[in-house]
Amino acid sequence: xxxxxxxxxxxxxxxxxxxxxxxxxxxxxxxxxxxxxxxxxxxxxxxxxxxxxxxxxxxxxxxxxxxxxxxxxxxxx
Amino acid sequence: xxxxxxxxxxxxxxxxxxxxxxxxxxxxxxxxxxxxxxxxxxxxxxxxxxxxxxxxxxxxxxxxxxxxxxxxxxxxxxxxxxxxxxxxxxxxxxxxxxx
Numbered sequence: 001x002x003x004x005x006x007x008x009x010x011x012x013x014x015x016x017x018x019x020x021x022x023x024x025x026x027x028x029x030x031x032x033x034x035x036x037x038x039x040x041x042x043x044x045x046x047x048x049x050x051x052x053x054x055x056x057x058x059x060x061x062x063x064x065x066x067x068x069x070x071x072x073x074x075x076x077x
Numbered sequence: 078x079x080x081x082x083x084x085x086x087x088x089x090x091x092x093x094x095x096x097x098x099x100x101x102x103x104x105x106x107x108x109x110x111x112x113x114x115x116x117x118x119x120x121x122x123x124x125x126x127x128x129x130x131x132x133x134x135x136x137x138x139x140x141x142x143x144x145x146x147x148x149x150x151x152x153x154x155x156x157x158x159x160x161x162x163x164x165x166x167x168x169x170x171x172x173x174x175x176x
Binding site for chain 2 (some may be wrong): 017022023024026029030034036037038039040041043047048051052053054055056060061064065068
């Protein structure tokens with residue numbers, strides 16, 4: 001839908017003036033949200049290993065940001 | 078596309094949100110179990126260290142989840158300006174904080 005993924009092709013062609021209906025967008029939205037959960041899981045597993053505190057450290061935050069960017073670039077490639 | 082959702086669509090959106098929260102819960106418990114619970118099962122009770130670790134793990138996981146959500150929302154809006162008016166009218170229900 002947004003990052004040139006293969007799910008683009010599944011989306012129906014929009015009607016003349018209205019665009020895709022909510023129901024048509026649901027499967028795409030569902031897949032987007034599932035990917036979102038997957039990104040969170042992968043980046044958490046790879047970046048966060050220190051449980052001496054409750055808050056995420058700055059290095060963990062930058063790691064997560066980079067992880068997210070890389071993840072999206074992988075899907076684009 | 079109209080900004081108003083009828084009750085069927087609202088219900089579908091709510092069911093989707095619940096489904097995603099279940100998915101989130103499953104991934105989070107798997108991740109925190111792996112990170113915090115030592116695979117030596119001499120005792121059935123969680124140690125104090127494991128309990129504290131799980132507590133912190135959940136807090137961090139939700140924080141990571143929220144940050145990624147905000148980042149993705151920002152990127153989505155940048156790529157599709159037509160969504161910005163929708164966002165202003167109906168702040169994301171489905172992609173957002175679960176607190």
